[in-house]
Amino acid sequence: MEMYLLKSAACLAFLLLFYKLLLERESFHVFKRYYLLTAVIVSGFIPLITFQTYIQSPIVPMEENWLMISEASSESTTNWIYLFLLSLYFSGVVLFGGKFLWNLSKIINRIRENKKFRTEKVSAVLLPEDLPPHTFWNYIFLNKQKFEKGQIPKEVFDHEKAHAVQKHTLDILFLELLQVFLWFNPLIYLLKKSVKLNHEFLADRAVLSRGINTASYQELLLSFSSGNLQSSLVNPINYSLIKKRFTVMKTRTSKTTSVLKGFLLLPLLAGLLYGFSSKEVLLLENNSEETKDLQEKATPKMLAEYNRLVKHYNSIPREKLRIKKDEINRIMYILSLMTPEQKEKAEKIKFDVPPPPPPLPTINKNENVPAPPPPPPAPPVTKDGNIPSPPPAPPVEKAGEMQAPPPPPPPSPVEAVQGWIEEGAEFFYNGKKISEEEALKIVKQNNGKNLRVQVEENESGKTVRLSENKR
Numbered sequence: 238m239e240m241y242l243l244k245s246a247a248c249l250a251f252l253l254l255f256y257k258l259l260l261e262r263e264s265f266h267v268f269k270r271y272y273l274l275t276a277v278i279v280s281g282f283i284p285l286i287t288f289q290t291y292i293q294s295p296i297v298p299m300e301e302n303w304l305m306i307s308e309a310s311s312e313s314t315t316n317w318i319y320l321f322l323l324s325l326y327f328s329g330v331v332l333f334g335g336k337f338l339w340n341l342s343k344i345i346n347r348i349r350e351n352k353k354f355r356t357e358k359v360s361a362v363l364l365p366e367d368l369p370p371h372t373f374w375n376y377i378f379l380n381k382q383k384f385e386k387g388q389i390p391k392e393v394f395d396h397e398k399a400h401a402v403q404k405h406t407l408d409i410l411f412l413e414l415l416q417v418f419l420w421f422n423p424l425i426y427l428l429k430k431s432v433k434l435n436h437e438f439l440a441d442r443a444v445l446s447r448g449i450n451t452a453s454y455q456e457l458l459l460s461f462s463s464g465n466l467q468s469s470l471v472n473p474i475n476y477s478l479i480k481k482r483f484t485v486m487k488t489r490t491s492k493t494t495s496v497l498k499g500f501l502l503l504p505l506l507a508g509l510l511y512g513f514s515s516k517e518v519l520l521l522e523n524n525s526e527e528t529k530d531l532q533e534k535a536t537p538k539m540l541a542e543y544n545r546l547v548k549h550y551n552s553i554p555r556e557k558l559r560i561k562k563d564e565i566n567r568i569m570y571i572l573s574l575m576t577p578e579q580k581e582k583a584e585k586i587k588f589d590v591p592p593p594p595p596p597l598p599t600i601n602k603n604e605n606v607p608a609p610p611p612p613p614p615a616p617p618v619t620k621d622g623n624i625p626s627p628p629p630a631p632p633v634e635k636a637g638e639m640q641a642p643p644p645p646p647p648p649s650p651v652e653a654v655q656g657w658i659e660e661g662a663e664f665f666y667n668g669k670k671i672s673e674e675e676a677l678k679i680v681k682q683n684n685g686k687n688l689r690v691q692v693e694e695n696e697s698g699k700t701v702r703l704s705e706n707k708r
Contacts, residue, residue: 241285244283245280245281245284246280246422249277249280250424251509252276252280255501256269260498261434262484263488263498266435267439270432270436273428273432273435274408274432277428279506283510284513286510286515287515287517289517290516326421332420333417337413337417351381358375359398359401359402360375360376361379361384362377363380363384364378364379365381370389370396372398372405374401395447396444399439399444400436400440403436405436405440408436409429409432409433412428412429416429434481437482441482451487455486458482517669535576542567543584547568547584547585551585551586553588555588558588566694569590570695650680651680651681655677658673658676658677660698661698661699662692662698662699662700662701663701664676664701665700666679666702666703667705676701688705690703
């Protein structure tokens, strides 16, 4: 969640920077209005996009184990920092949500309690307070005394009427609700300020389109910002915003400039999509004969390693033979990659390949009864590539003789995963790479579902693949 918020904020920052540098002082205000409203939606959507890449996993001999994991009760430590931040977030939501509802209720009460009259698709609400003219939905709030004395210029009324007709309140309500849930993001406040300023550009253009003299209209705005309609309940108009409005009033953006700056959005969106979307690498199972035929052959370096290992073990007498697990897995892996021609020229195996280790224990959900064992391992490969006859049964020990101690019990599923973590193994779950902590958590908290574990040995180390066993 934290990464999503950071990516979303970064996208919004780039989009606002593009607006401030290239679009804010241009005269296509309608396009700018929809750009600003869409920017916050796009910045929230891009981090949710995931591009998936499928690759073929190599065909290697694997140790397969079937696990039946019962519900594990893992000890969880209380994350006090997380609880504090969560409490702080919801406190902010309550505070800003309450402020939004309070302001909304004040406006509704003003509409209900004061005199109104309908004119030209809008309703004027006459207030006893000395507030500057402002608009909410189709209601224009004016000071009653100044309105009755004719001290509200027609240009000011037309300006507020443009806000009502163009439904600027919808934009403000959307941003206010967004601010309730994203109150901690300072970019939301910058976005709201830019949207409100663009509303003023739109209203100014609506007034000037009626033939009003630009200079006289600017003088009127300047007089309003000088204190004629000041109120202790509102902030005075910022002179820097007035200067921007005066500058934009005189601006006329050509169609060529509009199209060019519009096209500049395409590389920006492409860069955001590439930089802040998610990427996944999924492994495809190599089960088909066609995939096996397309596999790459063993490299000369692999062949040299294979011949060295096989020659070494061939030279050891059978009664003294002790084969390392990682080396025999490496031998079998390279053997699986060899072409028939390579196998013909390679060193022949003259020792018996040991069977894989016993599978990990299984635990039933309701009873601690071991599940049936997996199928027996494949027989060893002889030097000719044939399956040898089974070895003779071991002699029966006579009564009274010392019995060999039983083999140690196999490790538990959690111990097996912890051992793989110590060996520096990489973990995958359903084809997706996961961290060591996630692998351990999946084994502990699998809710009794079957897990299929595949362990691979390759040049880079050990790879453990976890997947759901759908039987």
